[in-house]
Amino acid sequence: MPTSNDEVLVVEAPDEVTPRWMTRALGTGGTDVEIAALRFEPIGTGQTGASYRFHLEPAPGQTAGPAPATVVLKMHAGDRVARARICRAYRQETGFYQTFASSTRMQIPRCWSAAISADSLSYTLVLEDAAPAxxxxxxxxxxxxxxxxxxxxxxxxxxxxxxxxxxxxxxxxxxxxxxxxxxxxxxxxxxxxxxxxxxxxxxxxxxxxxxxxxxxxxxxxxxxxxxxxxxxxxxxxxxxxxxxxxxxxxxxxxxxxxxxxxxxxxxxxxxxxxxxxxxxxxxxxxxxxxxxxxxxxxxxxxxxxxxxxxxxxxxxxxxxxxxxxxxxxxxxxxxxxxxxxxxxxxxxxxxxxxxxxxxxxxxxx
Structure with a gap:
């Protein structure tokens, strides 16, 4: 599981995610592949966070580590005042994937990247898409x-x-x-x-x-x-x-x-x-x-x-x-x-x- 807190992998909005960013995020979690294009749509109705499904298109001729067809990006939601009231929840979720996920024996989504800002007000997870579950x-x-x-x-x-x-x-x-x-x-x-x-x-x-x-x-x-x-x-x-x-x-x-x-x-x-x-x-x-x-x-x-x-x-x-x-x-x-x-x-x-x-x-x- 990823352990980096590199704030480069924290985004403030889904439209900040570029193919280059996604390539780096997947590489953090062990998938060495270049993403050439992507698109996203919102999913779910979370109250304390927002989730998006990203559809990924790898660069032509890729031979290493096939990219997933889709991933789910989960991140903070609301303004900074609202997020300050619940930022401990962001720390808990990011910390689970960084610290404990690899030791569990339960079925959880694969996590390629789990990053949180120094003030804990912003976080970004790149997770396996469990659809059609x-x-x-x-x-x-x-x-x-x-x-x-x-x-x-x-x-x-x-x-x-x-x-x-x-x-x-x-x-x-x-x-x-x-x-x-x-x-x-x-x-x-x-x-x-x-x-x-x-x-x-x-x-x-x-x-x-x-x-x-x-x-x-x-x-x-x-x-x-x-x-x-x-x-x-x-x-x-x-x-x-x-x-x-x-x-x-x-x-x-x-x-x-x-x-x-x-x-x-x-x-x-x-x-x-x-x-x-x-x-x-x-x-x-x-x-x-x-x-x-x-x-x-x-x-x-x-x-x-x-x-x-x-x-x-x-x-x-x-x-x-x-x-x-x-x-x-x-x-x-x-x-x-x-x-x-x-x-x-x-x-x-x-x-x-x-x-x-x-x-x-x-x-x-």
Whole structure:
């Protein structure tokens, strides 16, 4: 994976990308080919970044390292004031590809170039185009087979970094939730929960509203109680960030919420939001077992299947936290589609918390 922070490989707009620039970017990632021409179109609807598909035409007579027909260029979006509020996310995503991607055992896009400016306000990634694979959709959910692919892929992120004491040493920028951070996050969570339950009072059941509000109240103690296992975690491992193809492969994208944390958070967040409650109840034992089996296959030992299921139960507060903070502090405009997505995620994760008695596992005050 590329490790250069060369600011020459950071662009401020896609039309700054020339054939010469693309030739250099591909060369950084090990593809020695001259690009003669290119064109691009925007793809996706990211809130904190912008993505473009570039179609590449190599120079005639190329014999070394065939160029990909297309690549995806991902970069910052918005003005500098807006970017200053979220630039840590740029550092996280660029840092993942620079520092950790080569050690994962999960399916991720190949990255030819990952560069970020000195002030972290601008970044540019040149990534493998996963098309025709398509992202999942939260409101639609996924099948049990797709969920199995996803949880086994997730274990491929967690296993290589399981209990690694030197993650911070390898990446000083990597987020980690100390008590001060937990208090700050709880203040955001409390405000977001009040706002969310108030906004959607007519659509939420009384049980869901009570569960969501209690999640915010319990958050600090929960955060202190999930420090017995740690790894590198995605932080937003949900269907919209997974690309599925017809051959049974799944590719994980969007690493802006990367941190060192409790692996059960990723697992619980995915299963509680990707499957309707009835499907989750039917399949969750087998799905958690599939995740655990893959951890063992990849060398994690001393971690029982029972402990794994308990950690899955305990990780459930991640769903309401991420959903409600994401909803109430979203940079993009509110829409009917976003309302449907956030409500689905909140209701599904609240049901899982009640089904699995997650609050019983939170340390008492």
């Amino acid at each position: 398509r992202p999942g959709r939260q409101v639609d959910g996924c099948t049990a087979d797709q969920a199995t692919l996803a949880v086994r892929n997730l274990a491929g992120l967690h296993a290589p970094f399981w209990g690694d004491p030197d993650l911070q040493g390898r990446a000083a920028w990597l987020r980690r939730a100390d008590d001060e951070t937990l208090r700050f996050q709880q203040s955001l969570f409390l405000g977001a929960a009040d706002g969310f339950v108030g906004r959607y009072a007519a659509e939420l059941s009384a049980a869901d509203s009570a569960t969501l509000l209690r999640c915010a109240e319990e958050f600090f103690r929960w955060g202190q109680g999930i420090r017995h296992h740690s790894s590198l975690i995605h932080g937003d491992y949900r269907l919209d960030n997974l690309l599925f193809d017809e051959h049974g492969h799944v590719v994980t994208v969007d690493w802006q919420t990367l941190e060192e944390g409790f692996p059960g958070r990723d697992l619980a967040y995915f299963l509680s939001t990707a499957l309707p409650p009835a499907d989750r109840r039917r399949h969750e034992v087998a799905l958690v077992a599939a995740y655990h089996q893959r951890l063992v296959e990849l060398g994690v030992d001393g971690y029982s299947a029972d402990d794994c299921f308990t950690d899955y139960r305990l990780g459930m507060l991640h769903g309401p936290m991420t959903t409600m903070i994401g909803c109430m502090y979203a940079a993009g405009p509110r829409s009917a589609d976003s309302d449907e997505m956030f409500l689905s995620m909140a209701a599904n994760s609240a049901a899982a918390i009640r089904d699995l008695a997650t609050f019983d596992l939170v340390p008492p005050a």
